[in-house]
Amino acid sequence: MAERPEDLNLPNAVITRIIKEALPDGVNVSKEARRAISQAASVFVLYATSCANNFAMKAKRKTLNAGDVMSAMEEMEFERFMQPLREALEAYKKGQKGKKEASEQKKKDKEKKSDVEENDKNKDEEEEEEEHMDEEAEAENEVEDEEVEN
Amino acid sequence: MSGDNVDGKVAPNSKNVSLPMSRVKLIMKSSPDVSNINQEALFLTTKATELFVQHLARSSYKNGSGKGKNTLSYSDLANAAEGTDNFQFLIDILPKKILARDYLKSLEERGEEDDI
Numbered sequence: 187m188a189e190r191p192e193d194l195n196l197p198n199a200v201i202t203r204i205i206k207e208a209l210p211d212g213v214n215v216s217k218e219a220r221r222a223i224s225q226a227a228s229v230f231v232l233y234a235t236s237c238a239n240n241f242a243m244k245a246k247r248k249t250l251n252a253g254d255v256m257s258a259m260e261e262m263e264f265e266r267f268m269q270p271l272r273e274a275l276e277a278y279k280k281g282q283k284g285k286k287e288a289s290e291q292k293k294k295d296k297e298k299k300s301d302v303e304e305n306d307k308n309k310d311e312e313e314e315e316e317e318h319m320d321e322e323a324e325a326e327n328e329v330e331d332e333e334v335e336n
Numbered sequence: 337m338s339g340d341n342v343d344g345k346v347a348p349n350s351k352n353v354s355l356p357m358s359r360v361k362l363i364m365k366s367s368p369d370v371s372n373i374n375q376e377a378l379f380l381t382t383k384a385t386e387l388f389v390q391h392l393a394r395s396s397y398k399n400g401s402g403k404g405k406n407t408l409s410y411s412d413l414a415n416a417a418e419g420t421d422n423f424q425f426l427i428d429i430l431p432k433k434i435l436a437r438d439y440l441k442s443l444e445e446r447g448e449e450d451d452i
Binding site for chain 1: 354355356359360362363364366367369370371372373374375376377379380381383384385386387388389390391392393394396397406407408409410412413421422425426429430
């Protein structure tokens, strides 16, 4: 392997934090124990990856997907992780989708800005005279159609 | 060290992970035969690793002898590896420690049986 040993380790500070948060307050963790847990975590990644990869290969896929990892957890008898993992994945997907939509929305907002200003003007007029409503609605639709074409 | 995140990061809830996914990816890629890993699989593996660290720490502490001294020690982990089905895969990397003199003694006894 071309990787240096330290590259395959996880950052000590983060591992320590996770351990401390999992244990009751005030519990000490020896340096040796911390190092051992860190190593165990790396081995866990390897084991889970190898397991998940078997499922992917069986399905003749070259890319490991979420289902493979879930199957691996079951295989490794870590069913207790599966529900929290499913929930975490949903939140993650929502977060990713939100990010994507946010950047797309920014683009739309720029275009819509001029339209909103017009609509506000129109709304005020609508309240006073309903006759004009249809006309303005048509105008609105025209503008929206233009957007769709873009 | 308090449980609060004072470094400005979001609390490690289900939305985020604390472990760096880039590092986890490095480890995953070192596994033979692995070609590609999709983003969701990487997220799940990272999250699962965090859950594993918590689980290993808690189990070892609960069943360990260090509980009385309020410490989690290496031997607690080694005992957990040996005594828990789930952790059997860790047995080689978390070997139990024995006293040097006991080890030398067992070597001697073996030496009488076969020629080393």
